[in-house]
Amino acid sequence: MKYTYYPGCSLEATSFPYDLSTRAIAPLLDIDLEELEDWNCCGATAYMSVSQGRSFVLSARNLALAEKKGWDIIAPCSACYLGLNKTNIYMEEHAEVKDLVTKALTVAGLEYNGTIKVRHLLDVVVNDVGLDTVRANLKRDLGGLKVASYYGCQTIRPEGGFDSVEDPHTLDDIVVALGATSVYFPMKDRCCGGSIAGSVREQALRMSKNILLAAQREETDIIITPCPMCHINLEAYQAQINKRYDADFNIPILFFPQLMGFAFGRSEKDMAMNSLIVSPEKQLSSFV
Amino acid sequence: MEEEKEIRLEYTLARDFIDEVYSIPGGEQIKKCIQCGTCSGSCPTAYLMDYSPRQVFAMVRAGMRKEVLESEAILYCCSCYMCQVRCPQNIKITDVFYALKRIAWNETDLKAPQARLYKMSPIFFDIVRKKGRNHEIELMTRFSLTAAPLEIFKQAPIGIKLFFKGRLPLGGKKIKDLKELQKMLDVCEEHEVLGGVV
Ligand code: SF4
Ligand code: SF4
Ligand code: SF4
Ligand code: SF4
Numbered sequence: 001m002k003y004t005y006y007p008g009c010s011l012e013a014t015s016f017p018y019d020l021s022t023r024a025i026a027p028l029l030d031i032d033l034e035e036l037e038d039w040n041c042c043g044a045t046a047y048m049s050v051s052q053g054r055s056f057v058l059s060a061r062n063l064a065l066a067e068k069k070g071w072d073i074i075a076p077c078s079a080c081y082l083g084l085n086k087t088n089i090y091m092e093e094h095a096e097v098k099d100l101v102t103k104a105l106t107v108a109g110l111e112y113n114g115t116i117k118v119r120h121l122l123d124v125v126v127n128d129v130g131l132d133t134v135r136a137n138l139k140r141d142l143g144g145l146k147v148a149s150y151y152g153c154q155t156i157r158p159e160g161g162f163d164s165v166e167d168p169h170t171l172d173d174i175v176v177a178l179g180a181t182s183v184y185f186p187m188k189d190r191c192c193g194g195s196i197a198g199s200v201r202e203q204a205l206r207m208s209k210n211i212l213l214a215a216q217r218e219e220t221d222i223i224i225t226p227c228p229m230c231h232i233n234l235e236a237y238q239a240q241i242n243k244r245y246d247a248d249f250n251i252p253i254l255f256f257p258q259l260m261g262f263a264f265g266r267s268e269k270d271m272a273m274n275s276l277i278v279s280p281e282k283q284l285s286s287f288v
Numbered sequence: 289m290e291e292e293k294e295i296r297l298e299y300t301l302a303r304d305f306i307d308e309v310y311s312i313p314g315g316e317q318i319k320k321c322i323q324c325g326t327c328s329g330s331c332p333t334a335y336l337m338d339y340s341p342r343q344v345f346a347m348v349r350a351g352m353r354k355e356v357l358e359s360e361a362i363l364y365c366c367s368c369y370m371c372q373v374r375c376p377q378n379i380k381i382t383d384v385f386y387a388l389k390r391i392a393w394n395e396t397d398l399k400a401p402q403a404r405l406y407k408m409s410p411i412f413f414d415i416v417r418k419k420g421r422n423h424e425i426e427l428m429t430r431f432s433l434t435a436a437p438l439e440i441f442k443q444a445p446i447g448i449k450l451f452f453k454g455r456l457p458l459g460g461k462k463i464k465d466l467k468e469l470q471k472m473l474d475v476c477e478e479h480e481v482l483g484g485v486v
Contacts, residue, residue, distance in 0.1 A: 107474075
């Protein structure tokens with residue numbers, strides 16, 4: 001299955017393990033990725049609070065470039081997914097958005113006819129590839145590994161459409177397909193406070209702490225996520241959270257394709273596990 | 289005990305404000321708010337807000353411009369979309385909160401914590417205009433320097449960790465068709481209705 005791959009800025013920097021593991025498992029799942037040539041930042045959340053018009057226009061350039069190839073877009077970053085998907089939907093639903101975007105595209109010699117879809121990587125893995133193919137690739141038995149699936153907000157809300165906005169299960173389904181245990185995790189779709197970390201950090205830390213706490217209570221070995229911002233907040237800030245709340249969290253946060261790649265027999269190094277700040281070495285050692 | 293109540297005359301309410309908010313895509317829906325409070329009950333930060341999301345909608349419709357734009361409600365909204373997916377009237381609540389943030393950001397006499405929030409966006413905006421892509425290290429440094437010089441010491445350990453894990457490249461990437469992209473952004477400037485405030 002052929003797709004246009006839109007990595008986004010995070011996957012080139014802080015979340016490069018997500019990019020690397022995605023590209024590594026794609027061929028095994030018969031996902032043929034072609035990176036979008038000369039893609040630009042989608043605009044995301046920060047742009048939304050300056051100018052929604054500009055964020056639509058930024059996303060639309062990517063959509064127009066991708067439409068030339070004709071394949072649907074895969075966006076692994078949940079913020080990119082939301083931004084691109086929202087633009088795609090709003091252009092169809094709101095004439096004023098379509099007008100503005102069309103004017104902007106025209107000056108760059110581009111056009112967009114709304115013929116492609118924006119898909120999250122999680123959606124493609126579960127719904128296009130299917131869990132049978134996932135199971136067919138297993139090389140390691142992850143039996144006994146306790147995994148908490150953290151979806152965050154933007155993967156499943158607001159437009160989402162491939163999973164429940166209140167009680168998502170696609171990540172949990174992958175965990176089970178990998179032979180691991182999916183722990184009870186009611187905080188799985190609650191916000192980690194990422195978007196207010198720059199303004200009211202205290203509150204963001206508290207929200208992330210609550211998520212880690214829920215995972216710790218179930219003796220979770222590893223948390224997996226499909227979102228780069230969720231990852232940063234739970235991982236890079238874990239030490240700060242420990243300090244602030246006198247806690248002792250030591251829970252590795254993996255991008256879900258990293259765990260998939262590991263289950264498919266790839267080494268920890270191949271999956272860039274050593275680039276994580278909270279190392280999963282101890283948790284994964286008995287499975288190596 | 290005597291209760292004090294403020295009474296406002298209709299002509300003092302900011303009619304423009306109501307129209308401003310209604311003009312965002314889907315904004316007209318606000319008229320249909322039934323004040324059920326589902327949004328407030330779903331909101332993870334409502335307990336910190338001076339006005340709950342439900343109250344904000346009542347205030348928007350009452351044209352209470354200053355109170356809404358200076359409220360801590362829009363400061364604490366973390367865009368989780370929980371209210372939006374639950375609203376029985378299909379109001380795009382998070383979008384409205386974004387719009388309120390944008391209007392507030394354009395006002396100069398804001399309360400301090402909010403002003404700080406809005407310093408991140410223009411920096412991001414500037415980087416994307418210059419490069420076509422975001423460059424995290426530049427964003428973090430410039431934000432810390434302009435908005436919170438002391439923060440840089442608190443946040444430095446995280447940056448250093450990421451850097452040594454190879455996750456904060458120093459050089460940012462530039463796109464090839466940058467000129468075209470800038471032209472596209474200029475079009476937005478000419479169409480302030482969607483491009484500027486809202
Ligand atoms: S959302 Fe973030 S990662 Fe995605 S393209 Fe935009 S800045 Fe980059
Ligand atoms: S980073 Fe936090 S705020 Fe953003 S989508 Fe993930 S959970 Fe929600
Ligand atoms: S949930 Fe919707 S209808 Fe109910 S108070 Fe909130 S905005 Fe109004
Ligand atoms: S989007 Fe904002 S207002 Fe709505 S529930 Fe989340 S934090 Fe509250």
